[in-house]
Amino acid sequence: xxxxxxxxxxxxxxxxxxxxxxxxxxxxxxxxxxxxxxxxxxxxxxxxxxxxxxxxxxxxxxxxxxxxxxxxxxxxxxxxxxxxxxxxxxxxxxxxxxxxxxxxxxxxxxxxxxxxxxxxxxxxxxxxxxxxxxxxxxxxxxxxxxxxxxxxxxxxxxxxxxxxxxxxxxxxxxxxxxxxxxxxxxxxxxxxxxxxxxxxxxxxxxxxxxxxxxxxxxxxxxxxxxxxxxxxxxxxxxxxxxxxxxxxxxxxxxxxxxxxxxxxxxxxxxxxxxxxxxxxxxxxxxxxxxxxxxxxxxxxxxxxxxxxxxxxxxxxxxxxxxxxxxxxxxxxxxxxxxxxxxxxxxxxxxxxxxxxxxxxxxxxxxxxxxxxxxxxxxxxxxxxxxxxxxxxxxxxxxxxxxxxxxxxxxxxxxxxxxxxxxxxxxxxxxxxxxxxxxxxxxxxxxxxxxxxxxxxxxxxxxxxxxxxxxxxxxxxxxxxxxxxxxxxxxxxxxxxxxxxxxxxxxxxxxxxxxxxxxxxxxxxxxxxxxxxxxxxxxxxxxxxxxxxxxxxxxxxxxxxxxxxxxxxxxxxxxxxxxxxxxxxxxxxxxxxxxxxxxxxxxxxxxxxxxxxxxxxxxxxxxxxxxxxxxxxxxxxxxxxxxxxxxxxxxxxxxxxxxxxxxxxxxxxxxxxxxxxxxxxxxxxxxxxxxxxxxxxxxxxxxxxxxxxxxxxxxxxxxxxxxxxxxxxxxxxxxxxxxxxxxxxxxxxxxxxxxxxxxxxxxxxxxxxxxxxxxxxxxxxxxxxxxxxxxxxxxxxxxxxxxxxxxxxxxxx
Numbered sequence: 001x002x003x004x005x006x007x008x009x010x011x012x013x014x015x016x017x018x019x020x021x022x023x024x025x026x027x028x029x030x031x032x033x034x035x036x037x038x039x040x041x042x043x044x045x046x047x048x049x050x051x052x053x054x055x056x057x058x059x060x061x062x063x064x065x066x067x068x069x070x071x072x073x074x075x076x077x078x079x080x081x082x083x084x085x086x087x088x089x090x091x092x093x094x095x096x097x098x099x100x101x102x103x104x105x106x107x108x109x110x111x112x113x114x115x116x117x118x119x120x121x122x123x124x125x126x127x128x129x130x131x132x133x134x135x136x137x138x139x140x141x142x143x144x145x146x147x148x149x150x151x152x153x154x155x156x157x158x159x160x161x162x163x164x165x166x167x168x169x170x171x172x173x174x175x176x177x178x179x180x181x182x183x184x185x186x187x188x189x190x191x192x193x194x195x196x197x198x199x200x201x202x203x204x205x206x207x208x209x210x211x212x213x214x215x216x217x218x219x220x221x222x223x224x225x226x227x228x229x230x231x232x233x234x235x236x237x238x239x240x241x242x243x244x245x246x247x248x249x250x251x252x253x254x255x256x257x258x259x260x261x262x263x264x265x266x267x268x269x270x271x272x273x274x275x276x277x278x279x280x281x282x283x284x285x286x287x288x289x290x291x292x293x294x295x296x297x298x299x300x301x302x303x304x305x306x307x308x309x310x311x312x313x314x315x316x317x318x319x320x321x322x323x324x325x326x327x328x329x330x331x332x333x334x335x336x337x338x339x340x341x342x343x344x345x346x347x348x349x350x351x352x353x354x355x356x357x358x359x360x361x362x363x364x365x366x367x368x369x370x371x372x373x374x375x376x377x378x379x380x381x382x383x384x385x386x387x388x389x390x391x392x393x394x395x396x397x398x399x400x401x402x403x404x405x406x407x408x409x410x411x412x413x414x415x416x417x418x419x420x421x422x423x424x425x426x427x428x429x430x431x432x433x434x435x436x437x438x439x440x441x442x443x444x445x446x447x448x449x450x451x452x453x454x455x456x457x458x459x460x461x462x463x464x465x466x467x468x469x470x471x472x473x474x475x476x477x478x479x480x481x482x483x484x485x486x487x488x489x490x491x492x493x494x495x496x497x498x499x500x501x502x503x504x505x506x507x508x509x510x511x512x513x514x515x516x517x518x519x520x521x522x523x524x525x526x527x528x529x530x531x532x533x534x535x536x537x538x539x540x541x542x543x544x545x546x547x548x549x550x551x552x553x554x555x556x557x558x559x560x561x562x563x564x565x566x567x568x569x570x571x572x573x574x575x576x577x578x579x580x581x582x583x584x585x586x587x588x589x590x591x592x593x594x595x596x597x598x599x600x601x602x603x604x605x606x607x608x609x610x611x612x613x614x615x616x617x618x619x620x621x622x623x624x625x626x627x628x629x630x631x632x633x634x635x636x637x638x639x640x641x642x643x644x645x646x647x648x649x650x651x652x653x654x655x656x657x658x659x660x661x662x663x664x665x666x667x668x669x670x671x672x673x674x675x676x677x678x679x680x681x682x683x684x685x686x687x688x689x690x691x692x693x694x695x696x697x698x699x700x701x702x703x704x705x706x707x708x709x710x711x712x713x714x715x716x717x718x719x720x721x722x723x724x725x726x727x728x729x730x731x732x733x734x735x736x737x738x739x740x741x742x743x744x745x746x747x748x749x750x751x752x753x754x755x756x757x758x759x760x761x762x763x764x765x766x767x768x769x770x771x772x773x774x775x776x777x778x779x780x781x782x783x784x785x786x787x788x789x790x791x792x793x794x795x796x797x798x799x800x801x802x803x804x805x806x807x808x809x810x811x812x
Contacts, residue, residue, distance in 0.1 A: 006036035006045065014044055015054035020455025020466075024062070024426050031426065034069060035061035038076035049080060056090055062426040063094055063383065070104040071097045078118065088167050089117045091385045122168035127176050128742035130162040135180040142184055147192045151181045156395065171530060179739045193577050250313030255486065255515040257576075258494070262501035263511050273510050276483045281318035283308050283486045284479070285344070285351070288471075289324050289459070290331035293343045294527050295550040295565070295586075296520040300488070302569035303517065305349040308486055311574075321482055322351035326358050327474050329458040337459060343552045347562045357474050358460050360481060364469045365421070367477060367507060368432060368450055372413050376506050377450060379416035380405045380433045391446055394438060402438060403447065420453060423466045427453045434473070436502060444499040448472050476500040480509040487512040490519050491576060520572065521580040523735035524749075525550050531744055540748065547785075547796045548731040548752050558728065559773050559783025559798030560586070564593040583730065587799045594773055594781040594798065599627045599634065602672070603776040603795070604712045605725045605759040607646035608690065612697045613680065615643040618716045621699060625673040637764055641674055641697075645713035646720065646760050652693060654682070661707025663693070670708035672777060675699040677709075710777045712760040721766045723793040725756040725782070765793060773798065 008025050011017060011032070017025070025032045038061045039045055049057070056079045064072060075093055078084045084093055093116035100107070113119070134157050135142070142149055154177060159165045165173065265273070283304040287297060305320045322344055326332050344351070371377035380403045382390070387403070394401040420430050432451035440446070450473040457463050476499075479487045487500075494516045504511045526532060527550060535541045545553035555565060568589045572581055602625075620642040628634040647663065656664035663669045668678040681694040714720040731752045738744030765774070767790070773783045780801050785794040 006040065008032060010045070011035055011039075014048045015039070015057055016049065016051040017054050017058060018051075018455070020457075021055075021058050023423065023455060027423070028426070030066065031062050034064070034066075034072060037061075037069065038072040039080070040073060040076075042073075042077050042080040044076075044080045053079060053082075056084070056087070059087070059090060059428070060094070063428060065098065068097050071107070074104050074107070074109070074112075078113070078116075083113065083118045084116055086117075086167070089120075091383070092116045092166070094383075095385060117164075117167040120164050120167050122164055124172065124176075124738075124742045126164065127168055127172055130158055130165055131173060131176040131180055134158050134161060135177070135184065139184060142181065146185055146195070147188050148195055151177060156392075171528075175528075175738075176742060179736065179742075182736070183739060187580065188578050250311065251486075251513065254311035254313075255513055257515050258497065260497065260501050262505040263497075263514070265511050269508075269510050273483050277319070277485070281309060281312055281314055281485050282321070282483060283318065283488065284321040284323050284482065284484050285349075286323040286325045286475070287340055288328065288332070289326055289336040289340055290328060291336060291529050292544045293340055293552045295522065295552070295555060296490075296527055297343075298347060298552060298555075298565055299520045299569045299572065299574070300490075301344065301347055301349055302566055303488055303574055304486075305351075307570070307574065308488060312486070318485075319352040320349070321484070322349075322354045323478065323482070324354075324356045324358075325471065325475065325478075326356050326458070326460065327468050327471060329454060329456045329468065332459050334459050339553065346556060347552070348566065355478075355482065356460060357469075357478050358458060360474075360478055361461060361465060361469070363481065364474060364477060368469070368473070369414070369417065371434065371450070371506065372417055372432070373410060374506075375410055375435065377432055377434050378403075378406055378408055378413045379420065379430055380447075381430050383428060391443060394446060395443075401446075403433065406433075406435065406447065417451075420451065420467050423455070425453055427455060429453070432467075434499075434503065434506075436499070440498065442495055442498045444472070444496050445502060448499055472496060472499050473503065476503050477507070477509065479512050480504055480507075483510060484512040487514045489514070489516055491516045491578075492519075516576065517574040518576055518578050521578070522550060522586070523580050523582050524730040524732045524737075525583065526732070526737055526744060534745075547726070547728050556771065557783075557785065558796055559594075559771070559781060560590050561593050561597070561773070564589040567593070580735065590781065590799045591801070594775065596630075598773045598775045598781055600625070600629065600777055601765055601774040602639070602710050602712050602762040603723065603725065603759055603765065603779065603782070604646045604648055604710070604761075605727075605756045605776075605779065606649045607712070607758065607760050608649045608652060609692045610645050610647055610677070610695055610711075611692055612643050612645070612677075613694050614696045617643055619643060620716050621674065623674045639673065639713070639762060640715055641671070641711075641713045642716045642718075644719075645671075645711045647693075647709050647711050651709045652679070652690075654690075662709060663695075668703070668705050670701065670705040671697075672708050672710045674711075675701055676703065676705060710779075712762055714763070720760040721763060721793065723759045723761045723765070723795060724787075725759040725795050725797070726785070727754040727756065727797045728752065761793060761795075765795075768793070775801070 008022065011025060012022050015035075025035065035058060038057055043049075044053075044057065057076060060075055060079060061072065064075070075084065075090075075097070078093075079090065084090050093112065096112055096115040134154050138154060142151070152174070155173065158173065158177070285301055285304045287293060306317060309317045322341075324337060324340070326337075341354070368377060372379075380387075382403050382405070390401040390403065393399070416430065417432055419425060420432070430453060431449045433447045434450050436447050437445045438447065449470050451467045451469055453466060454468050455466050458465065458468075476487075497514045497516075500514060501511060521527075525548075526535075532541075532544065532549060532551070536543060536546075541549065544551055545557045547554055547558035549555075552565075565586075568586050571585060571589065620640055623639050623641060624636045625639050626632070626634070626636050651662040651669075653660060653662060653664050656667055661669075663677065663679050665679050665681070668676050671677050676698045678696050678698075679693055680696055682690045683692040683694065685691040712720045729752055730749055732744070732747045733749045734740070734747040737747040741747075768774075768784050770784050770786050770788065773781060776782050776795075778801070779797075781798040782795040783798055785796050787794040
């Protein structure tokens, strides 16, 4: 098929291109022609290719300069055949072609493929080996400086020493590095915390000396706290009931962190802020709707909806906004939006308002235009790889790191930004960057991106925009527009406070107080979306709400209550020090709640049949059983005891001993809430296994048995209801999955879920609603699962009745 006959319709069909891609193909004849030339003669025009390959082909056609168009078929065939199979490899190929001379006919194809990483697949073992070598070389320095040293600075040497690592998964490399450092140094200790505090005190002392030499206004945080607590005039009562001085001092003490001159608000800004908030302290919970919330988000909710106000000295909660940070349409969906709203509501939090960053798209765009007009932003045409190379030059102290478009005329940037907005540029060919401070040691001030092109419909705004603001541009501005007092986030965002305040200072806008806290890490589990996806897609888990996961949906399905989860968050608290929490603490709070609130019921999860020989087939007794032995107001329920009943297999032995309290031949035990049962014999099946126990029953308790067992029976001639019981334990056998082998899957617990498919339950449990939780007496706390049907109930074990001896040993 000749290139001229490769129509847009053919490209759309064979390359699985999206409508956004096709709009560019339709608007730009040069892209359409280049794409046709790219796939001419390849299998793509006959068999077609999957979407991810189509995107690579489109990227190749739109990014390769026209002067190098003879390389389109060469690179296109390698993309279609899977030799160039990732954006990183394609970028390397484009860089190679752009920096070499000569035509495609004369090119050294072996050199091109080597430069493009063809055939390079970096696995977990190679990542572990490469990272391990760099950590070993720097071990003495790490041991000497411990957690004062920024271990992330070793990522550069890893890539420099091992070129193949340029094609590795960046997150996997970072996780390997973190694991190696932890293995070398051990968990962060109180001594480490004190060393870090001392370093901060020394830095603060140096800052005070500098301010004495050049007096400056009081820190914005204290002034903002005073304004938020009592209004700009200081004459009203404090925020949510705290006095002016008390609230300001409490906020300053509780949320002390790195101070920046750019964070300080003017008197005019303080007054305007107080007028908007009415002196009530305001926070926000801002998840991105690109996934399901997990227990770390529960901690953040607890902080933003409650704990922050207590730490700030308020005698009651202030205002908390629930904001969706929805600036990346490729990763966001209505499913995530709905799920996160449900999670917040289930956790018991009631935001004063629900907002979206996309609510402010018009204002954000207007502010971006204003920055361009003021010479504080410019349109840049460097590729992501070229920008990264410039940053590497800056890190190395070399010249030439500034974009060649940094000093283009303002009118030209305005025109180019308008063209970006109109959809005249392909993705990756133009961005709006902030003209910041390359002299700063913080890379977050090296002209970061404010807007990028994404031809992807937004869950809320549809196709209204083809350019979207970046997180760094959006987050601080929306915090300011919503007049947030405390902008609380996790510690990895600490270096971004420089760009946060640079932008607000440049725009003359209200500056919230930023404070970072450590992430919540829980042993024997993972919170990474990438890892969870691998478990879900690999069939290990039942989905994102699998009861073994620490997603909020998984925690809820397991049977944890919002009260116990919030109590856990209260117990954990917030700190800037890294720590790992044992899962037994979460279990403890579940037991404490369900012990008080869960009604009692009988279930036999591994049943063995008992026939009472001194009862007729039609005989039965009705016994009264307390719904909650610690709360008489909960009433009682009726249980039927007939000739046939079931007890746990573990409650019968053929050989008795002094330490055993169950049933045995010739031995009598009590039936919970009923009389006495004495074993008289057993019946075996063809395989010699016990099929049934024979026993006699006495309704009056005229003696005290050594033990009591629970049981399930049904009306005469009927069988009790059958149920599936799922017993859950830790998802991983190691505290830090993959710490030793580099592959987290190596530490999966093969017994994290055990399904008992033939359990029997008392009649009152049939048809209970999803999430209904009970204490199955002598067994643990169990919750009705969504997989239940009218014919068969399914229950998940939340926790056992008491902590296991092995768990206690671990904690000891």
